[in-house]
Amino acid sequence: MFVRRGVRFFATECKRKTTTWDPLHSLELNHQSLVLLEKCNSRHQFKQILANIMRVNLICDTFPMSRLILFSAITYPDNIDLAKLLFRNFTPNPNVFVYNTMISSAVSKKECFGLYGSMIRHSVRPDRQTFLYLMKVTNFLSEVKQIHCHVTVSGVLSEGSDYYLWNSLVKMYMEFGDLGYAEKLFDEMPERDVSSFNTMIVGYAKKGYCLEAMKVYYKMVGDGIEPDEYAALGLLVCCGRLSDVRLGKGVHGRIERRKPGSSSNLILWNAVLDMYFKCRESGLAKRVFDMMAKKDTCSWNTMVGGFVKLEDMEAARDVFDQMPKRDLVSWNSLLLGYSKKGCDQMAVRELVYEMLIVEKVVPDRVTMVSLISGAANNGELSQGRWAHGLVIRLGLQIDAFLGSALVDIACRGKEDVETAEMALTELLKLEPEKEGGYVLLSNIYAAARRFGYSDKTREAMESRGVKKVAGYSSVVGVEGVHSFVATEKQNHP
Numbered sequence: 001m002f003v004r005r006g007v008r009f010f011a012t013e014c015k016r017k018t019t020t021w022d023p024l025h026s027l028e029l030n031h032q033s034l035v036l037l038e039k040c041n042s043r044h045q046f047k048q049i050l051a052n053i054m055r056v057n058l059i060c061d062t063f064p065m066s067r068l069i070l071f072s073a074i075t076y077p078d079n080i081d082l083a084k085l086l087f088r089n090f091t092p093n094p095n096v097f098v099y100n101t102m103i104s105s106a107v108s109k110k111e112c113f114g115l116y117g118s119m120i121r122h123s124v125r126p127d128r129q130t131f132l133y134l135m136k137v138t139n140f141l142s143e144v145k146q147i148h149c150h151v152t153v154s155g156v157l158s159e160g161s162d163y164y165l166w167n168s169l170v171k172m173y174m175e176f177g178d179l180g181y182a183e184k185l186f187d188e189m190p191e192r193d194v195s196s197f198n199t200m201i202v203g204y205a206k207k208g209y210c211l212e213a214m215k216v217y218y219k220m221v222g223d224g225i226e227p228d229e230y231a232a233l234g235l236l237v238c239c240g241r242l243s244d245v246r247l248g249k250g251v252h253g254r255i256e257r258r259k260p261g262s263s264s265n266l267i268l269w270n271a272v273l274d275m276y277f278k279c280r281e282s283g284l285a286k287r288v289f290d291m292m293a294k295k296d297t298c299s300w301n302t303m304v305g306g307f308v309k310l311e312d313m314e315a316a317r318d319v320f321d322q323m324p325k326r327d328l329v330s331w332n333s334l335l336l337g338y339s340k341k342g343c344d345q346m347a348v349r350e351l352v353y354e355m356l357i358v359e360k361v362v363p364d365r366v367t368m369v370s371l372i373s374g375a376a377n378n379g380e381l382s383q384g385r386w387a388h389g390l391v392i393r394l395g396l397q398i399d400a401f402l403g404s405a406l407v408d409i410a411c412r413g414k415e416d417v418e419t420a421e422m423a424l425t426e427l428l429k430l431e432p433e434k435e436g437g438y439v440l441l442s443n444i445y446a447a448a449r450r451f452g453y454s455d456k457t458r459e460a461m462e463s464r465g466v467k468k469v470a471g472y473s474s475v476v477g478v479e480g481v482h483s484f485v486a487t488e489k490q491n492h493p
Helices: 007-016 032-039 043-055 062-075 077-090 096-105 109-121 128-136 141-154 163-175 179-188 194-207 210-222 229-242 245-258 266-278 282-291 297-309 313-322 328-341 345-358 365-377 381-394 400-411 417-430 436-447 451-463
Strands: 472-477 480-485
Touching: 032 043, 032 062, 043 062, 043 077, 062 077, 062 096, 077 096, 096 109, 096 128, 109 128, 128 141, 128 163, 141 163, 163 179, 163 194, 179 194, 194 210, 194 229, 210 229, 229 245, 229 266, 245 266, 245 282, 266 282, 266 297, 282 297, 297 313, 297 328, 313 328, 328 345, 328 365, 345 365, 345 381, 365 381, 365 400, 381 400
Parallel strands: none
Antiparallel strands: 472 480
């Protein structure tokens, strides 16, 4: 209450005060109140210190204010309301540090850019940290380009070799898909460090531009920069995408030569496993796995998922049974494999019951879509009905994918077009903008050889502005579950 009552009085005093802030002296934490602030650990103590700073008329000095705002906005963010109060009413001449503190603590993009706008209007020159904070909240390519323009105009990039800011801009362009501009910016860099090359290599690898990633790697080596583990990770992703086991072995050998027998970087070694499976070299993957001194859940899941993709369910089950700890990804991988292979219905049910009752792992929508789709593909209607009952008992929300799978197993077995029409009509009412219901209904008409109805369904979809999303598949990789769209560019040797 004291703070709020004093706002108007001290704001007036701040306007009257014209003392000059001398950073050579004011940066010293030698005032009693500032010393106490460094030891403060509660909101109540903070208010007492603030009252004392007001009493001795330090409230309008920039450095004491910067410490108060830093404490209330960053050190103890529960006091962000006090930080905003102090910034609005007691900081008539905020410097770049104060603005950066407030920008970094902003809870929304609108607030963040609003503070930056205020900064520009008050002729406070932004620094590299300002732009790095802004880049953290961007989610559109147009925003990245605007920040890049401001960075250029501010002259921050011309003040020496600021690798981190250059690399951050390149990474942002990569992530938002403007690879051409990322390349241009990379080429314009006055100097490049190992992180600069890594940003390009990993960025290309994630987007599927494997040959471009390799070119950057060779340029890196040609410039005399020693590739590190991040570069190796990007190369391993490329080797897997290209199914180039010869190149993959070369990268693996380089990793071994740098740290023979070491498994300290689990992400890197899990990438080696993933690469060998993508190259269909399960034996080499198993050899690397057995030699790893340390293994995490991702290591085990990579092995299970790898064998499942190669349809070696015996090996997948063997690894699965040896796992010290199984999570939802482990179970989903194995159940997907059995569902696709047309395994005995009772065996699949026993697995699900073991998952639920013994290990207390609750199935999700991915689990159920795998079970239901497998039942539909294998013509096992009773298995699909059992899975549908499990969905109801678990209380899972039926989204477009799960709903489509259920409709497919009610209707496909007996070509019950009438039931499909009823179910999918309801689905289209719930999600008229989604393409799933239209596509499935069209496919069911086609399966029943009612091609005229199939074409009309597609036409209705297009007339309503609903576009079919490119097909995709989800896979378990070294960084989690990834979805790869069918239209993404793939490079081949």
